Amino acid sequence: MKTNPTEIKSSFVRETLTLAALLVAASACWAAPATDDPVLLRGKYLVENVGLCGDCHSQRDEKGQIPAGKHLMGAALPFAPTVPMPVWAPMAPRIAGLPTLSVAQAEEYLTTGEGRPAGPTRPPMPPYRFSPEDAKAVVAYLKSLKAKAH
Numbered sequence: 001m002k003t004n005p006t007e008i009k010s011s012f013v014r015e016t017l018t019l020a021a022l023l024v025a026a027s028a029c030w031a032a033p034a035t036d037d038p039v040l041l042r043g044k045y046l047v048e049n050v051g052l053c054g055d056c057h058s059q060r061d062e063k064g065q066i067p068a069g070k071h072l073m074g075a076a077l078p079f080a081p082t083v084p085m086p087v088w089a090p091m092a093p094r095i096a097g098l099p100t101l102s103v104a105q106a107e108e109y110l111t112t113g114e115g116r117p118a119g120p121t122r123p124p125m126p127p128y129r130f131s132p133e134d135a136k137a138v139v140a141y142l143k144s145l146k147a148k149a150h
């Protein structure tokens, strides 16, 4: 059978593009630990699907997308209060790896809103009341992002 050279070329281009798309997809999930540890998976679920922590703690580009490597790396908030507030934190710090808090401090913070050296939480950070078990999972997950955060 005679193969048309343009067909060979276009299928090569298609395969190269598919490979490139797969590589981009793989590099975009750099922060996800490859794990089947149930505690880390629970923490990831609470961070990404329940608390939506990345809504405030990740910077976004002009299209509203989180650039690669910026997930949970901290961000200036893109909004401000519409009524006078006694206190307000205009910046959501980096929480990938939880660089400023020990495990015990972070667990206390997520169960009571207190326990940070920097003082009690300020809005708009929600004063979460995670159960001790869920706080442990969230903190274990965030600490696990340390090695890969850059």
Ligand code: HEC
Pocket (backbone or CB within 6 Å): 046, 047, 050, 051, 052, 053, 054, 055, 056, 057, 089, 090, 091, 092, 093, 094, 095, 100, 101, 106, 109, 116, 118, 120, 121, 122, 123, 124, 125, 126, 128, 138
């Ligand atoms: C509505 C925005 C918002 C959401 C959603 C949010 N945060 Fe925050 N977070 C903040 C802001 C703003 C601060 C800074 C508060 C301050 O300095 O008092 C903060 C502070 C923190 C801190 C303290 C960090 C430090 O270095 O002191 C931790 C830990 C934290 N957030 C974890 C989380 C987790 C975990 C979630 C999801 C379960 C989450 N946050 C969701 C806005 C948010």
